[in-house]
Amino acid sequence: MxxxxxxxxxxxxxxxxxxxxxxxxxxxxxxxxxxLHAPTWAHPFGTDYLGRDVFSRLLAGTGTTVAxxxxxxxxxxxxxxxxxxxSLWLGRGVEWVLLRAVDALMTLPFIxxxxxxxxxxxxxxxxxxxxxxxxxxxxxxxxxxxxGLALTRAQYVEAAELFGASRSRILxxxxxGKVLPTVAVTAAQATGGALLAVSSLSFLGIGxxxxxxxxGGVLASDLGFLAQQPWAPVIPAALIxxxxxxxxxxxxxxxxxxxxx
Amino acid sequence: xxxxxDLHLTVGGDLEAVRxxxxxxxxxxxxxxxxxxxxxxxxxxRAVLGVLPPGVAVSRGRIALGDTDLxxxxxxxxxxxxxxxxxxxxxxxxxxxxxxxxxxxxLAEQLRLKRGLPRGETRAAAVALLEAMGIRRAPAVxxxxxxxxxxxxxxxxxxxxxxxxxxxxxxxxxxxxALDPAVQAEVxxxxxxxxxxxxxxxxxVSHDLAVVAEVCDRVAVFYAGEIVEHGPTDEVIANPxxxxxxxxxxxxxxxxxxxxxxxxxxxxxxxxxAFSTGCRFAERxxxxxxxxxxPVPLSTVDGRTVRCHRAAELALVGA
Amino acid sequence: MNALLDIQDLTVEYxxxxxxxxxxxxxxxxxxxxxxxxxxxxxTTLARAVAGLAPVRGGRIAFDGAELTALRGxxxxxxxxxxxxxxxxxxxxxALDPQHTVAxxxxxxxxxxxxxxxxxxAEQVAAALTRVGLxxxxxxxxxxxxxxxxxxxxxLARALAVGPRLLLCDEPVSALDASNRNHVLRLLAGLxxxxxxxxxxxxxxxxxxxxxxxxxxxxxxxxxxxxxxxQDVLTAPxxxxxxxxxxxSPSVRREHPVPAAxxxxxxxxxxxxxxxxxxxxxxxxxxxxxxxPELSSVDGDRAVACHHAGTWRARLGAGAGDLAEVPA
Numbered sequence: 052m053x054x055x056x057x058x059x060x061x062x063x064x065x066x067x068x069x070x071x072x073x074x075x076x077x078x079x080x081x082x083x084x085x086x087l088h089a090p091t092w093a094h095p096f097g098t099d100y101l102g103r104d105v106f107s108r109l110l111a112g113t114g115t116t117v118a119x120x121x122x123x124x125x126x127x128x129x130x131x132x133x134x135x136x137x138s139l140w141l142g143r144g145v146e147w148v149l150l151r152a153v154d155a156l157m158t159l160p161f162i163x164x165x166x167x168x169x170x171x172x173x174x175x176x177x178x179x180x181x182x183x184x185x186x187x188x189x190x191x192x193x194x195x196x197x198x199g200l201a202l203t204r205a206q207y208v209e210a211a212e213l214f215g216a217s218r219s220r221i222l223x224x225x226x227x228g229k230v231l232p233t234v235a236v237t238a239a240q241a242t243g244g245a246l247l248a249v250s251s252l253s254f255l256g257i258g259x260x261x262x263x264x265x266x267g268g269v270l271a272s273d274l275g276f277l278a279q280q281p282w283a284p285v286i287p288a289a290l291i292x293x294x295x296x297x298x299x300x301x302x303x304x305x306x307x308x309x310x311x312x
Numbered sequence: 313x314x315x316x317x318d319l320h321l322t323v324g325g326d327l328e329a330v331r332x333x334x335x336x337x338x339x340x341x342x343x344x345x346x347x348x349x350x351x352x353x354x355x356x357x358r359a360v361l362g363v364l365p366p367g368v369a370v371s372r373g374r375i376a377l378g379d380t381d382l383x384x385x386x387x388x389x390x391x392x393x394x395x396x397x398x399x400x401x402x403x404x405x406x407x408x409x410x411x412x413x414x415x416x417x418x419l420a421e422q423l424r425l426k427r428g429l430p431r432g433e434t435r436a437a438a439v440a441l442l443e444a445m446g447i448r449r450a451p452a453v454x455x456x457x458x459x460x461x462x463x464x465x466x467x468x469x470x471x472x473x474x475x476x477x478x479x480x481x482x483x484x485x486x487x488x489x490a491l492d493p494a495v496q497a498e499v500x501x502x503x504x505x506x507x508x509x510x511x512x513x514x515x516x517v518s519h520d521l522a523v524v525a526e527v528c529d530r531v532a533v534f535y536a537g538e539i540v541e542h543g544p545t546d547e548v549i550a551n552p553x554x555x556x557x558x559x560x561x562x563x564x565x566x567x568x569x570x571x572x573x574x575x576x577x578x579x580x581x582x583x584x585x586a587f588s589t590g591c592r593f594a595e596r597x598x599x600x601x602x603x604x605x606x607p608v609p610l611s612t613v614d615g616r617t618v619r620c621h622r623a624a625e626l627a628l629v630g631a
Numbered sequence: 632m633n634a635l636l637d638i639q640d641l642t643v644e645y646x647x648x649x650x651x652x653x654x655x656x657x658x659x660x661x662x663x664x665x666x667x668x669x670x671x672x673x674x675t676t677l678a679r680a681v682a683g684l685a686p687v688r689g690g691r692i693a694f695d696g697a698e699l700t701a702l703r704g705x706x707x708x709x710x711x712x713x714x715x716x717x718x719x720x721x722x723x724x725x726a727l728d729p730q731h732t733v734a735x736x737x738x739x740x741x742x743x744x745x746x747x748x749x750x751x752x753a754e755q756v757a758a759a760l761t762r763v764g765l766x767x768x769x770x771x772x773x774x775x776x777x778x779x780x781x782x783x784x785x786x787l788a789r790a791l792a793v794g795p796r797l798l799l800c801d802e803p804v805s806a807l808d809a810s811n812r813n814h815v816l817r818l819l820a821g822l823x824x825x826x827x828x829x830x831x832x833x834x835x836x837x838x839x840x841x842x843x844x845x846x847x848x849x850x851x852x853x854x855x856x857x858x859x860x861x862q863d864v865l866t867a868p869x870x871x872x873x874x875x876x877x878x879x880s881p882s883v884r885r886e887h888p889v890p891a892a893x894x895x896x897x898x899x900x901x902x903x904x905x906x907x908x909x910x911x912x913x914x915x916x917x918x919x920x921x922x923x924p925e926l927s928s929v930d931g932d933r934a935v936a937c938h939h940a941g942t943w944r945a946r947l948g949a950g951a952g953d954l955a956e957v958p959a
Contacts, residue, residue: 206720207728213682213718214740214793215711224739228730348808448898463670492669493835497879497891519808522838522881549883563809565838567882569865574813574820574842580778631883 074107112264120245126184131191243295319373342514344524347534399474405466416454426477464495543616641690668850682718714793723782734770740793780811852908859933869935
């Protein structure tokens with residue numbers, strides 16, 4: 052399973068770097084005569100409502116999609132895990148402020164927040180991903196805190212304190228290894244969510260601008276033509292699902308945990 | 313009354329965890345099973361209770377309570393035996409009580425089920441039983457929840473529940489091990505008293521020879537799945553016939569306060585599946601000879617059963 | 632005699648609940664002190680307070696003349712890194728990180744203290760394991776892969792590795808069978824004898840404690856009720872609670888000079904806030920016990936906190952039945 056997952060992710064990574072070059076057609080080239088065409092040798096995944104080659108769009112869109120997802124999850128990790136650990140080890144004052152901040156963040160509606168952030172930072176993929184990442188932060192914060200909370204009272208942590216170990220050393224040697232698996236699993240799951248979020252924002256014209264291809268964008272456009280091509284959404288959806296499954300498999304794998312340690 | 317004959321227990325079908333165990337407990341008698349963890353004492357007592365862990369099975373032998381063959385009982389048969397003729401108490405009393413019901417209600421329920429008391433009478437009977445277990449202010453304790461009671465009180469309550477059905481035999485598996493010493497002594501006194509006043513037979517399992525000695529008339533010493541010595545407690549202690557018994561006595565609490573070099577039994581017991589065909593204690597034994605590599609039959613020396621080639625010739629030191 | 636550890640009037644409270652009340656006790660250099668008492672008597676709290684793991688509300692703790700209760704933050708960590716005082720937890724399975732190897736666990740104190748190359752640490756880890764009678768080959772195992780007795784010795788090795796002057800052991804043997812129990816206690820006695828390490832042992836097992844300890848302190852209800860040379864205290868207890876503990880200790884010989892039953896109160900005795908903590912269970916309690924007895928010296932090296940320390944034994948002769956009827 053682990054090998055399979057690694058192989059799948061390697062393919063995705065390869066496509067992310069070289070997908071555009073491998074695409075047999077121009078992902079933006081429209082051909083009205085071929086609109087909503089079933090798969091053929093020339094168009095293995097068929098064409099969309101503008102007659103664009105879906106296969107090429109998926110290949111070319113991989114880079115943007117993966118970059119966007121990684122970016123948002125990265126922002127979420129940074130803004131969630133670090134404060135999560137800080138809330139456990141920097142005293143009650145810090146804990147209180149962080150918990151309230153997270154509560155406030157969680158009440159914000161997703162779309163409105165993204166619109167507001169891009170309104171402030173300017174429209175662009177990076178800005179939109181920062182917005183999504185900020186909304187992931189509470190998830191990572193909660194998960195990190197939950198995993199770490201029991202550890203603050205663990206006897207082996209007390210024992211390390213009795214040796215005079217600093218907080219950062221305790222975090223490094225006793226806490227990180229136990230929090231990491233949970234964070235890794237959450238990150239894998241969040242990546243899946245991010246893949247989808249990219250598309251829903253594209254819908255509103257936030258982040259990725261419409262003609263540029265992304266997996267989520269392809270899925271969204273396919274969903275609009277279910278009556279004509281009921282099978283079409285399966286292809287991008289399967290791609291997203293496989294990538295997420297590969298990430299989850301790797302996150303759950305014990306070998307990964309050992310490497311992570 | 314309880315008669316275990318040539319009991320063999322296997323783990324996973326082929327590993328023999330308990331071998332050739334025979335013992336009896338008569339009415340009002342108390343037998344202690346003593347040995348290290350993994351020696352087979354707890355498995356033997358679980359076989360008697362019909363609650364062997366998954367994967368462990370009786371492969372040979374017979375366990376009889378009076379005329380009833382316990383090894384042949386089905387579930388309904390066990391329901392008639394457990395609580396009515398055999399009852400048990402274990403190390404962690406809190407885990408055997410429902411935390412959301414008062415202890416009195418749980419005891420009353422048992423009285424209703426096992427003695428058929430009408431609802432109106434259970435409370436008075438339960439309070440009386442709690443008092444008989446040495447619980448002070450029993451009416452108040454009746455209405456308390458398990459978490460409100462100390463370990464000693466919980467164990468007394470559990471003993472009350474165990475004897476509610478007026479069983480003939482009480483099995484106590486490490487029942488006092490987790491208690492504070494003063495409370496342990498009180499509970500041991502209670503067990504002794506139940507035996508004397510109610511004629512209750514007692515099968516006491518403990519890793520602590522001193523605890524067994526305090527309560528039991530007879531003792532069976534387990535080592536690596538076998539009984540190595542079995543006889544009257546006083547005699548076994550004063551004049552052990554098996555080198556392992558002697559070693560246990562050297563490390564046990566003597567109830568005195570001498571300054572001394574504490575003794576240990578060198579080595580570790582053999583792992584399950586790595587038992588030798590000869591004497592299983594041989595590699596740790598100070599009296600080892602060539603003969604010890606050959607199978608050791610049980611012999612009778614000084615009115616007790618011993619599993620040692622040299623039982624008759626060794627001069628061992630008692631306490 | 633000079634005290635290595637000097638505890639004065641120590642009071643510990645958890646959420647306003649007083650767990651330890653005005654305990655004064657000294658541990659001398661190179662001695663083994665046993666602490667006995669029931670669950671909730673405060674014996675674990677006493678050890679934890681000395682280690683700096685309990686909220687001290689009053690009193691002082693001095694180690695070799697240096698005040699410990701005032702240490703905070705950086706200064707506290709610096710003191711702890713000296714390794715002079717080591718606390719050994721009761722349950723090795725919880726006190727050892729399940730993900731760390733035995734080598735990492737035993738070497739942790741050395742790594743934290745710093746100034747050693749990894750090779751040196753590995754050598755010292757192997758030496759510490761050997762000292763407690765463990766095969767250094769166990770170093771690569773994790774706590775889940777070794778036996779309970781071995782885990783207990785790993786905890787001991789981990790404390791020894793940093794070269795302590797005082798070991799605080801919280802019930803190091805209560806989960807072990809008699810042979811392993813004696814093995815661990817023997818190791819402690821050996822440390823005292825060869826390296827002059829002072830040891831505080833909390834245990835239930837009075838008989839084996841008496842085998843190795845020099846003195847014993849008896850705690851009840853958060854108060855120190857008796858202390859002194861262990862053979863004297865256990866042979867001729869001055870406090871009724873000590874006598875009960877000694878009489879309750881199981882013995883293969885079933886010899887009990889005084890049956891424990893005769894030392895048990897009815898539990899219906901009086902409770903007086905500020906009175907003797909033991910009065911409610913004490914068969915010898917009188918009106919006098921409504922005030923708390925001071926710990927006072929007797930026989931030179933001993934001390935007891937009981938109004939009737941000198942007289943209860945005489946009333947024992949009256950028989951158990953009479954004892955229960957002594958008016959409160």
